[in-house]
Amino acid sequence: MKKENMTICSNQEIAENTFEMELTGALVQDIQAPGQFLHIKPSHENVPLLRRPLSICDADQRGGTLSIIYRTEGIGTNLLSKKTNGETVDVLGPLGNGFSLSDINQEQTALIVGGGVGVPPLYGLARELARKGVHVETVLGFSDAEALFYEDAFKETGNVYVSTVDGSAGQKGFVTDVIDQEDLAFDRLYACGPTPMLKALENKFPKAEGFISLEERMGCGIGACFACVCHTQTDPEGSEYRKVCSDGPVFPLREVVL
Amino acid sequence: MKKENMTICSNQEIAENTFEMELTGALVQDIQAPGQFLHIKPSHENVPLLRRPLSICDADQRGGTLSIIYRTEGIGTNLLSKKTNGETVDVLGPLGNGFSLSDINQEQTALIVGGGVGVPPLYGLARELARKGVHVETVLGFSDAEALFYEDAFKETGNVYVSTVDGSAGQKGFVTDVIDQEDLAFDRLYACGPTPMLKALENKFPKAEGFISLEERMGCGIGACFACVCHTQTDPEGSEYRKVCSDGPVFPLREVVL
Amino acid sequence: MSLQTNLPGLPMKNPVMPASGCFGFGEEFAKWYDLNTLGAIALKATTAEPRFGNETPRVAETPAGMLNAIGLQNPGLEKVVSEKLAWLKALETPLLANIAGTTMEDYEKVAAELSSTNLIGALELNISCPNVKEGGIAFGTDPDLAAELTKRVKKAASCPVYVKLSPNVTDITVLAKAVEQAGADGLSMINTLSGMKIDTRSKKPLLANGSGGLSGPAIKPIAIRMIYEVRKQTELPIIGMGGISTCDDIIEFLMAGADAVAVGTANFTNPFICPELIEELEKWTLEQGMTSIQDIRRQGVIS
Amino acid sequence: MSLQTNLPGLPMKNPVMPASGCFGFGEEFAKWYDLNTLGAIALKATTAEPRFGNETPRVAETPAGMLNAIGLQNPGLEKVVSEKLAWLKALETPLLANIAGTTMEDYEKVAAELSSTNLIGALELNISCPNVKEGGIAFGTDPDLAAELTKRVKKAASCPVYVKLSPNVTDITVLAKAVEQAGADGLSMINTLSGMKIDTRSKKPLLANGSGGLSGPAIKPIAIRMIYEVRKQTELPIIGMGGISTCDDIIEFLMAGADAVAVGTANFTNPFICPELIEELEKWTLEQGMTSIQDIRRQGVIS
Ligand SMILES: Cc1cc2nc3c(=O)[nH]c(=O)nc-3n(C[C@H](O)[C@H](O)[C@H](O)COP(=O)(O)OP(=O)(O)OC[C@H]3O[C@@H](n4cnc5c(N)ncnc54)[C@H](O)[C@@H]3O)c2cc1C
Ligand SMILES: Cc1cc2nc3c(=O)[nH]c(=O)nc-3n(C[C@H](O)[C@H](O)[C@H](O)COP(=O)(O)OP(=O)(O)OC[C@H]3O[C@@H](n4cnc5c(N)ncnc54)[C@H](O)[C@@H]3O)c2cc1C
Ligand SMILES: Cc1cc2nc3c(=O)[nH]c(=O)nc-3n(C[C@H](O)[C@H](O)[C@H](O)COP(=O)(O)O)c2cc1C
Ligand SMILES: Cc1cc2nc3c(=O)[nH]c(=O)nc-3n(C[C@H](O)[C@H](O)[C@H](O)COP(=O)(O)O)c2cc1C
Ligand code: FES
Numbered sequence A, B: 001m002k003k004e005n006m007t008i009c010s011n012q013e014i015a016e017n018t019f020e021m022e023l024t025g026a027l028v029q030d031i032q033a034p035g036q037f038l039h040i041k042p043s044h045e046n047v048p049l050l051r052r053p054l055s056i057c058d059a060d061q062r063g064g065t066l067s068i069i070y071r072t073e074g075i076g077t078n079l080l081s082k083k084t085n086g087e088t089v090d091v092l093g094p095l096g097n098g099f100s101l102s103d104i105n106q107e108q109t110a111l112i113v114g115g116g117v118g119v120p121p122l123y124g125l126a127r128e129l130a131r132k133g134v135h136v137e138t139v140l141g142f143s144d145a146e147a148l149f150y151e152d153a154f155k156e157t158g159n160v161y162v163s164t165v166d167g168s169a170g171q172k173g174f175v176t177d178v179i180d181q182e183d184l185a186f187d188r189l190y191a192c193g194p195t196p197m198l199k200a201l202e203n204k205f206p207k208a209e210g211f212i213s214l215e216e217r218m219g220c221g222i223g224a225c226f227a228c229v230c231h232t233q234t235d236p237e238g239s240e241y242r243k244v245c246s247d248g249p250v251f252p253l254r255e256v257v258l
Numbered sequence C, D: 001m002s003l004q005t006n007l008p009g010l011p012m013k014n015p016v017m018p019a020s021g022c023f024g025f026g027e028e029f030a031k032w033y034d035l036n037t038l039g040a041i042a043l044k045a046t047t048a049e050p051r052f053g054n055e056t057p058r059v060a061e062t063p064a065g066m067l068n069a070i071g072l073q074n075p076g077l078e079k080v081v082s083e084k085l086a087w088l089k090a091l092e093t094p095l096l097a098n099i100a101g102t103t104m105e106d107y108e109k110v111a112a113e114l115s116s117t118n119l120i121g122a123l124e125l126n127i128s129c130p131n132v133k134e135g136g137i138a139f140g141t142d143p144d145l146a147a148e149l150t151k152r153v154k155k156a157a158s159c160p161v162y163v164k165l166s167p168n169v170t171d172i173t174v175l176a177k178a179v180e181q182a183g184a185d186g187l188s189m190i191n192t193l194s195g196m197k198i199d200t201r202s203k204k205p206l207l208a209n210g211s212g213g214l215s216g217p218a219i220k221p222i223a224i225r226m227i228y229e230v231r232k233q234t235e236l237p238i239i240g241m242g243g244i245s246t247c248d249d250i251i252e253f254l255m256a257g258a259d260a261v262a263v264g265t266a267n268f269t270n271p272f273i274c275p276e277l278i279e280e281l282e283k284w285t286l287e288q289g290m291t292s293i294q295d296i297r298r299q300g301v302i303s
């Protein structure tokens, strides 16, 4: 866990309004697990003020680089998209717990389900799982063909199924439609994407084991400000809680209220 | 008078914490007189919020370029100093009246007195006067040798005398000391620099004819907000006023209260 | 699709006007663009007598904002009528004349004379200038005084009267309701927040006046909150302002409950801001498939 | 040269502390640096019972600022004592325990129990949280209630009591004087300004709670002005806060009249901000040839 000015090695648009940035710096060595995230300051000035949480997509600890993939949403990600090679970015990280790889074995099947910019943290995961000998099946959902990215990259880890809402790439529909259609079975489920997608998965597989990665607006990113809490499913109205930034962003299925 | 994204042709440190920036754009053609200024937005974000007034140092209307010289003081000028060739800067200008050249003739002598970053607007003036055949004598005052710039440039327009407060370049002392020592005589006086310097000149030459250029904190830069007013010497306590941005920044000696 | 916005005394072809004090009497901006593109113009505060205002420095920059302590500099009632209004007469754009004073009589006099010219559409009572003791700030923080002043000015004036509320109060809805009951035709909100900057090198307040009024993007969340609160209490027209610099800001103000908006500080950064925002707003409204900008207000905020 | 700053109950080796609610109970930051470098630590608000707080989103970004509506989430008095203070005990740094409640009895109870642990240096009465109805905001805007509460907590507590003032008032000096007369040992100012942001896409307030508290650089000019005003009325120690993110900001607060400062929002941008600022302040004081940081306050603002 460091605060570091990381140097940009590359920053390019890989899909509509979606950029991949490669960064180098010492904190790459601190990465513990796929699914951890960085808290990035898009500007050295006071505007924008807060850091932006962005998942680590992939890391090359030998080469000392990591990558992130982000969609340009507002002021912060748009500023990031304008940065060029050699510039530095103020990064806090790696933060959060990441995906645990210890409860899945070589022979088992992992179903990875990513939606939109929920896909990036799953790529590092897919690679680690594949490396471990796990059988990886991936379903990627996007709004349309323009938004699609990393289909080929995931193919190196196993089968990949794509769905788009408008049918312009892969199957028309949602990720759950693809899972139905392809009748995908799995031992562990790993998912990241819009909340409705995560809810649909929890409903569809009420007994499945696995993990989901969540998003929430953050202040500190390190567990101190209580901006990012969510209720637990065992105490949905009470004072029990999880912090997405430090208890998560990865939680076991059905642990927190979506 | 335009609002334009001008392109940076060069931006380099020419003295300690003092930068010269060359800009190209259509508004160069609108320049009417030396001593006009630009109102520059140092960032496209809301911080810093206001534009910064910086004098036009020199302009090449045929080449379509102009130059400014600025000292890095606070957030705005520091941001400017980090910009590189090819980047654009949001510029409003040319603003203000500038120096009038019509009341001095070929045979006459102009004494130009500049202090610190008051020097830049006088350079364009010196060149215009010299071009007109006026005999130009220049006194430049700086804090020390490190701060000194444009001595050689002014030499192309006539004699140049330098003073520094610590004596590390030219004569030790203030510009008024040099004027005394060299016994400089003139038909018209033109000055820009710190207020104490301008006051000293008005006191020293209570009957001289000429012009001074003033600085004041500005809002709009175009005469609408009344941030930059000063009293007149004929009505120092009353409601009469001049706006530095639009009635000035150049005023006849003894017109406004310093 | 229409941006038409009709407020008492102000038949505006769009809901955007420059804010008082940030646009002078329009002359300077007329060099940059056609003022008839504006929905209305809020004029600089007029006082009975000419005022020089405060000493300089009068402005200071703060994070995403600025402080000003101009001190209501203006040429005084007589010259405003003979010079400024005479020049503004040529415009079609309705005028909102901002007035300030030390005493109720001052306000009455300026209100009576300005409205009697028939050159202005409405008056905006500045009871909230934090920068001069005589700026009416006492009227702006005491609901009884505010109501009394509103009543008297309403009587003196022959045109609609908007009251410009100060944000430097514990509960702005109390003031809003007080002036509504006193007969105000509309509200302008918010004026600047009282603030200060100290120059740590000179160890002195940066502004000659000591404190000044904070404006610009920094105060936008406060303006939005106050308009939202006041809107829940009254159906009076609200001219919203405080940190507007983008089209999205305007939409945010309208959603919070404003009927029209005023753009202040942003004119200093970009003299073309008002016509640019009007154009963007028109485009946005078309994209949204709205027939009228009023739809935003009708939908209101779902909360 | 010394940064030593001795306030009632808080013998601080420098005048810098993290602000309440922006530092939790210190555990997270202890992973980043040694908390003994801090002058003091203002703890997150403690209430009698555990609170979950408001629903999310709880934070929103605004120009040079942020809105928060955490809603005083905390594990409640019992766990604060048994878990948080038990952990904090190992530190040398004095603790300022921020407390909040719905009723005067709540405040008394929390004050009595926390101070009786002898683990805290002083209490900070949060009568200014704009984000929960029960956050005591009524106590923070009514001088009589504020005074009454202060008196009762003073009686209940066995340690010095600071009152944290709300900026959402017409005249903060009235509140300051009221709590001073009621026996407050010091003032903390300012808490956040009530603000709102509307998401124009969803047409809803961005925060689940609707409004939230504005903090960060945007509010600094307001904080400085208020401290400057209060300082002219009282010699009570003031812990100043509101938008501090640089060493120059700290100096500005001290010049305005603060005796010590708290850093809030800036901890989110840079977890190392407090130790970094302490180091810079030390360097600055040396460069200025001061023998003590108190010199700044003694010189005061020349205005
Ligand atoms: C743990 C985590 C991992 C994430 N990983 C990725 C990723 O790999 N790729 C990607 O494109 N996006 C990711 N996001 C979402 C990303 O953080 C937001 O898109 C981004 O912060 C938007 O910033 P902005 O300045 O462009 O937008 P603005 O709307 O201008 O941001 C305003 C404020 O809202 C916050 N915000 C806005 N949207 C979100 C959001 N969806 N989640 C959290 N905060 C938000 C911003 O951080 C900022 O504080 C992740 C979010 C979380 C919490
Ligand atoms: C007509 C005119 C011409 C000028 N020409 C030059 C020039 O050619 N070269 C040069 O180096 N400087 C010049 N200045 C001064 C220059 O404007 C300031 O140094 C600059 O604005 C400082 O900005 P900053 O962001 O670096 O400092 P900050 O202190 O961060 O600025 C804060 C605010 O104060 C204003 N401000 C600070 N100092 C001054 C000042 N001296 N005059 C006016 N506003 C100020 C800034 O514009 C800004 O609004 C000129 C000023 C005026 C009025
Ligand atoms: C330089 C300046 C001068 C102002 N003068 C006046 C004035 O004369 N009368 C008035 O009612 N408001 C005045 N205001 C307040 C603005 O009209 C507006 O209410 C405030 O600035 C908030 O809007 P903004 O953030 O868009 O600037 C002035 C503001 C500024 C910045
Ligand atoms: C996320 C957050 C939580 C806060 N929680 C508390 C709190 O529990 N008690 C309190 O007195 N103030 C609380 N505050 C207010 C801060 O202590 C401080 O007064 C305010 O944020 C201004 O300082 P800043 O601009 O440096 O953040 C909180 C502020 C923030 C941003
Ligand atoms: S973002 Fe601060 S606790 Fe999670």
Ligand code: FES
Residues within 6 Å of the ligand: B217, B218, B219, B220, B221, B222, B223, B224, B225, B226, B227, B228, B229, B243, B244, B245, B246
């Ligand atoms: S800066 Fe606005 S009138 Fe001169």
